[in-house]
Amino acid sequence: MELGKVLAGVGFKEVGYGNRIFPGTYSDQGDEGNFLPLWKEEISGLAYDSRQVEPGFLFFCIPGLQRDGHDYAVQAVERGATVLVVERYLKKIQVPQIVVSSSRDSLSQSASNFYNHPSSRLLMVGITGTNGKTTTTHLIEALLQAQGLAVAVIGTIGNRLGEKQWPATHTTPESLELQALLAQMELEGAQAVVMEVSSHALDQGRVDHVEFDYAIFTNLTQDHLDYHGTLENYREAKSRLFQKLHEGKKSRVTRAIINVDDEHAFYFRQNCKVPQITYGLKEKATIQGEKCKVTPRGASCDVTYPGGTVALQLQLTGRFNLSNALAAFALAYSEGLAVEEIAKALGSVKGVPGRFEIVDQGQPFSVVVDYAHTPDGLENVLTTARNVAKKRVITLFGCGGDRDRTKRPKMGSIAARWSDWIVVTSDNPRTEKAEQIIEDILPGIRGVAGASYEVVVDRKEAIQKALTLAQQDDLVLIAGKGHETYQIVGTEVFPFDDRKVASDILRGLGYEKS
Numbered sequence: 252m253e254l255g256k257v258l259a260g261v262g263f264k265e266v267g268y269g270n271r272i273f274p275g276t277y278s279d280q281g282d283e284g285n286f287l288p289l290w291k292e293e294i295s296g297l298a299y300d301s302r303q304v305e306p307g308f309l310f311f312c313i314p315g316l317q318r319d320g321h322d323y324a325v326q327a328v329e330r331g332a333t334v335l336v337v338e339r340y341l342k343k344i345q346v347p348q349i350v351v352s353s354s355r356d357s358l359s360q361s362a363s364n365f366y367n368h369p370s371s372r373l374l375m376v377g378i379t380g381t382n383g384k385t386t387t388t389h390l391i392e393a394l395l396q397a398q399g400l401a402v403a404v405i406g407t408i409g410n411r412l413g414e415k416q417w418p419a420t421h422t423t424p425e426s427l428e429l430q431a432l433l434a435q436m437e438l439e440g441a442q443a444v445v446m447e448v449s450s451h452a453l454d455q456g457r458v459d460h461v462e463f464d465y466a467i468f469t470n471l472t473q474d475h476l477d478y479h480g481t482l483e484n485y486r487e488a489k490s491r492l493f494q495k496l497h498e499g500k501k502s503r504v505t506r507a508i509i510n511v512d513d514e515h516a517f518y519f520r521q522n523c524k525v526p527q528i529t530y531g532l533k534e535k536a537t538i539q540g541e542k543c544k545v546t547p548r549g550a551s552c553d554v555t556y557p558g559g560t561v562a563l564q565l566q567l568t569g570r571f572n573l574s575n576a577l578a579a580f581a582l583a584y585s586e587g588l589a590v591e592e593i594a595k596a597l598g599s600v601k602g603v604p605g606r607f608e609i610v611d612q613g614q615p616f617s618v619v620v621d622y623a624h625t626p627d628g629l630e631n632v633l634t635t636a637r638n639v640a641k642k643r644v645i646t647l648f649g650c651g652g653d654r655d656r657t658k659r660p661k662m663g664s665i666a667a668r669w670s671d672w673i674v675v676t677s678d679n680p681r682t683e684k685a686e687q688i689i690e691d692i693l694p695g696i697r698g699v700a701g702a703s704y705e706v707v708v709d710r711k712e713a714i715q716k717a718l719t720l721a722q723q724d725d726l727v728l729i730a731g732k733g734h735e736t737y738q739i740v741g742t743e744v745f746p747f748d749d750r751k752v753a754s755d756i757l758r759g760l761g762y763e764k765s
C-alpha cells in the first residue's frame with residue numbers, strides 16, 4: 252500500500268529527510284509538493300517492534316514504559332524499514348521520518364488503514380469492566396450464534412472463530428495485531444466479533460480505530476493500580492470506550508450497555524452520547540433480573556424486559572454470572588432476538604474454562620478452579636462457594652507479581668472473611684520474590700480475628716495440602732489462575748494447569764472417576 256494511504260488521517264508535524272526537516276501537511280488531493288515521491292512509496296508492512304521489521308516496512312518508534320522505540324530505529328532500518336514514524340526527529344538516520352505527536356495513535360490509525368478497516372464491516376462488540384469480560388464474551392458468542400451469525404471472540408482465553416484459533420499474548424491485542432486479526436477473521440468468514448477491551452488497551456489507544464456497534468460496561472472495582480495509579484485514572488481509561496462511541500460506526504446506530512448496579516455506572520452513562528440499555532439485579536433497569544436463585548451447578552432469575560418477563564436458567568453458578576448474562580441478554584434483545592431464544596441460548600452455555608470449573612474425580616468433596624484474581628472477583632466467588640458448600644470452604648490463592656500490590660492484603664482479608672481455612676501460595680510471581688508477595692498478603696489475613704491459614708510457597712505442594720485437608724462435603728477453591736496452563740517465574744514460563752494438577756493429585760489420593 253502507498254505510504255500516503257497508510258498514513259491517511261494521521262496528523263503529522265514535520266517530515267525529515269536526511270539532515271533537512273520540512274514542516275508539512277499531507278492531503279491526497281495533490282497538496283504533496285516536494286513529498287510526492289515519498290507518499291507514493293510502497294509500504295510492505297507495519298511494525299512497532301524492530302525485531303519484527305522486514306524489508307519495505309514502515310516502523311513506528313514508540314516511547315514505552317520500559318524502553319524507547321526511538322532507540323531501535325537504527326536496528327529497524329538495518330532490517331529494511333524504509334520510512335519511520337517518530338515523535339522526535341532522529342539525526343543520522345538515512346530514511347525519511349514522519350514526525351507525529353503520538354506514534355501509538357498514528358499506529359492505531361495506520362493499522363486500520365493498512366488492513367482496510369475490517370471493523371467497519373463486522374458487527375463489533377466491545378466489553379470492558381474489571382470482572383466478567385471473558386464470561387460475557389462466551390455468553391454473547393452463544394447468543395449471536397443462535398442468530399445464525401459466524402462469531403469470533405478475542406480475549407484472555409484466546410482468539411477464535413469456531414474451530415479456528417489464533418494465539419493470544421494479551422487480553423486485547425496491540426492495535427496492529429488487532430487490526431490484522433480482525434482482517435483475518437473477516438477473511439475466514441466472521442460476521443461478528445465479540446472482544447474484551449482491557450483498561451491497558453484503552454489507555455494505549457489499541458482500539459481507537461475499531462468501529463464498535465456495542466460497548467458494554469460490566470463493573471469497576473480495584474485492579475491494575477500499579478499501571479493506572481488511582482481508581483479515578485483506571486475508571487477514566489475504561490470510560491474511553493464509551494466516550495468515542497458516537498463517532499464509531501458509520502453505517503449503524505451504536506449502543507452502550509451498562510450495569511446500573513455498579514456504583515460507577517453514572518460516570519459511564521454521563522460520558523456516553525449514544526442510546527443506552529441498562530441492566531441490573533438490584534437497581535431499576537431496562538433489562539432487570541429478579542428472584543435470583545443460586546445452586547452449586549447453576550443460577551436462575553426472572554428477566555423483565557420492556558415487553559414482559561421470561562425465566563432464565565443458567566448452567567453457570569453465582570449471582571455475578573446472572574449479571575453477566577443480563578449484559579448478554581440486553582445485547583441480543585437489542586439485536587431483535589426473541590426472548591425465549593435468548594433464554595434458551597444462555598441456558599445452553601455449559602461453562603467457561605477456568606471460571607468456577609469443577610474438578611471431579613469422584614472425591615466426596617467439591618474442588619473448584621476459578622480465575623478470581625481481584626478483591627471483588629474473589630469475594631464474589633467465595634460468597635458463591637459459601638452459599639453452595641455443605642461444610643467447610645478451603646481457599647487456596649496467591650497474587651500475581653509485577654501487578655497491583657495494594658490488592659494483596661485486601662484479597663487476604665476477603666479470603667479470611669469467607670473461608671474456614673486458607674492455603675496461601677504463589678500465583679505467577681514473575682520477577683518478584685514469591686515469599687515477598689505472600690508477605691504482602693498475610694497482614695490482610697491476620698487482620699481478621701480467628702482466621703486460619705498456612706503458607707505453602709510451591710503451588711503444586713499447596714494444592715496437595717489443600718486436597719489432603721479436605722473432608723466429606725467440604726469445598727476447595729483453587730483461585731487465581733483459572734484457564735492458565737502455565738506459571739511465570741522470573742521471565743520463564745513453566746507448564747502448570749491447576750485443573751490438571753488437582754486431578755492428578757486426587758488420583759494419587761485414590762480417587763478415580765469411573
Ligand SMILES: CC(=O)N[C@H]1[C@@H](OP(=O)(O)OP(=O)(O)OC[C@H]2O[C@@H](n3ccc(=O)[nH]c3=O)[C@H](O)[C@@H]2O)O[C@H](CO)[C@@H](O)[C@@H]1O[C@H](C)C(=O)N[C@@H](C)C(=O)N[C@H](CCC(=O)O)C(=O)O
Pocket residue numbers: 299300301302312313314315316317318319320321323420421422423424425449450451452478
Ligand atoms: C504495561 C503494558 O501494557 N505494557 C505494554 C507496552 O509495553 P512498554 O510500554 O513497556 O514497551 P517497551 O518494552 O518499553 O518498548 C517500547 C517500544 O520499543 C519497542 N522495542 C523494544 C525492544 C526492541 O528490541 N525493539 C523494539 O522496537 C517495543 O516494541 C515498543 O514499541 O507496550 C507493548 C507494545 O505495545 C505491550 O506489549 C506491553 O504489554 C505488556 C507485555 C503487558 O504485559 N501488558 C499487560 C499488563 C496488559 O496489557 N494486560 C492487559 C489485560 C489486563 C487485564 O484486563 O487484566 C491486556 O490487554 O492484555
Ligand SMILES: Nc1ncnc2c1ncn2[C@@H]1O[C@H](COP(=O)(O)OP(=O)(O)OP(=O)(O)O)[C@@H](O)[C@H]1O
Pocket residue numbers: 380381382383384385386387407422447469470571572574575605606607621622623624627628629631632733
Ligand atoms: N460480573 C462479575 N462480577 C464480579 N466478579 C466476577 C464477575 N464475573 C466473573 N467474576 C469473577 O471474576 C473472575 C474472572 O472472570 P472473567 O474472566 O469473566 O473476567 P475478566 O474481566 O475477563 O478478567 P480479566 O481482566 O483477567 O480478563 C471469575 O473467575 C469470577 O471469579
Ligand SMILES: N[C@H](CCC[C@H](N)C(=O)O)C(=O)O
Pocket residue numbers: 422624650651652654678679731732735
Ligand atoms: N489479566 C490479568 C490476569 C491476572 C491473572 C493472575 N493469574 C496473575 O498472573 O496475576 C493481569 O495480567 O493482571
Ligand SMILES: [Mg+2]
Pocket residue numbers: 384385406407408422447
Ligand atoms: Mg478476561
